[in-house]
Amino acid sequence: MSFVMATSQVKQTPQSGHNVHLDDIDRKIIQATQAGLPLVSRPYDDIAMQIGISADEVLKRMCKMQQCGIIRRIAAVPNHYALGYKANGMTVWDVPDDRIDELGKQVGTLEFVSHCYHRPRYLPGWRYNLFAMVHAHTREEALQLVSRIADLLGEGCRGHDVLFSTRILKKTCMRLIS
Amino acid sequence: MMDELDRKIINVLQSGFPLSKEPYAEVAAQLEITEVELITRLQGLLENKTLSRFGPMYDAQKMGGSFSLVALQVPEEDFDAVADVVNSYSEVAHNYQRDHKFNMWYVIAAEAPGQIAEVNREIEQRTGLKVFNFPKLAEYYVGLQLPV
Structure with missing residues (x-):
């Protein structure tokens, strides 16, 4: 599932009462990870470097996003057709x-x-x-x-x-x- | 083709991935393989499209997006023409043909709730068909964990 939205438009508009406030750094983390997590030994360090913040800050913010449900979970998504689920x-x-x-x-x-x-x-x-x-x-x-x-x-x-x-x-x- | 280790990796990684300094090493230890082997295998599974993605799954609705599932009852002879109309909207993310009286089901993603109604109204006008909008009233589960 995907969704086009310009950075500036993500979002403060309340909707169904469960929007969560995201600041610019959160948005940069989302931007850096929406296509996938880097396949390197320290992926969160890698993201941190791209954004110019510390890895601890990335981890802290992603934990918070996971707690409030913005991140449903971090996981592999199988292509069910390829796995024979037709x-x-x-x-x-x-x-x-x-x-x-x-x-x-x-x-x-x-x-x-x-x-x-x-x-x-x-x-x-x-x-x-x-x-x-x-x-x-x-x-x-x-x-x-x-x-x-x-x-x-x-x-x-x-x-x-x-x-x-x-x-x-x-x-x-x-x-x-x- | 997938071997036993690929299957184990897929099953473990479907259930979640740690937020820690060296998460691949942690998962590799659990699988009793090396970190390099895990990363190499994962890369292969993404390249050959066994996995469609690996990373955080974001809830776009919580980020302010609006979504809806919409159904149409399309006469068989008009099906492809109606599909072209529906698919022409960038807000239409997915569209499936299903074997039912309601034979076309599409998902709209938009930045504002009004935009969904707007696209549906245009589709009604252009196709002459009644649009059945099925917004979610409650969500009980979202996730895909298929044992392989």
């Missing part, structure tokens, strides 16, 4: 609104779910309010995962569907800060 299903569920947070969190903990969100319904055409992406090698395997979600939801599931992707029409690799 069946990518968007599973959608109709669960009672008063239980969605409880049930959404449970579904989110399943190891094969990569994204799990509460989204709006559009009645009568679209009754599903819980979205969970699942990744599997084959459609058959994906459908087994779907039934595991159904088991977990139990009576909380009043209906579901699975939308498999058949074609990537666009996939850009944008920058958070240009």
